[in-house]
Amino acid sequence: MEPTFDERVQQVVAQIPPGQLATYGQIAELIAAYGCARQVGWALRRLVLPSEVPWHRVVNAQGRISMSLSREGSDWMQRELLLAEGIPVDEQGRLPLSRYRWLPPGASCGATSDALPC
Template sequence: MGDARKGPPTFYERVYALVCAIPPGRVMTYGQVALELGAPAAARAVGYALAWLPPGTEVPWWRVVNARGGISLRGRGEEAELQRRLLEDEGVVFDREGRLDLRRYRWFPSDGG
């Protein structure tokens, strides 16, 4: 994702690379992505990075959820519904409160797959 002529990858590029590694049917939280990238206080920046993705991107942004296992697209009904639908298509199950079980679906890069 980075270009050797530009120097090291930006934080956003590193977010995208990590999110691309999340297997289908698994998720990470915004804070977890930030922590894995060595920036534990940057959960909000992870959200901003994903919000900047263009429509039709190949980065599976829908695999990043909030710390409660919920979808964090306040005020964006259609996008929130899309995220839930994409996760459900990958086999993720939500409870009545609209949350998924992080103990079941959370992915850690050390897991491999």
């Protein structure tokens, strides 16, 4: 049986090592769901917390935590988890994505449409 969209997202996100980041769009492209960055975000929001899936390592293409009241505090939890891994995050949720960007084995810089320069 084929894995569901959420399972495919979780399988890729589970590969992101501590101290590294990916974007929603990058995850979408890695599971061949081009243009589905928002759906990746929703798949991660459906996780029951705490989760073994490192959802907190996925951020938006601007290198920011998506801050929102609708996240019911998970945005601040994400900030604290990233800080604990040594990734600097300011009070507005901005972080140095290009410095901490995860490239899966075999990938090259610019491999995704929202990729930042290496």
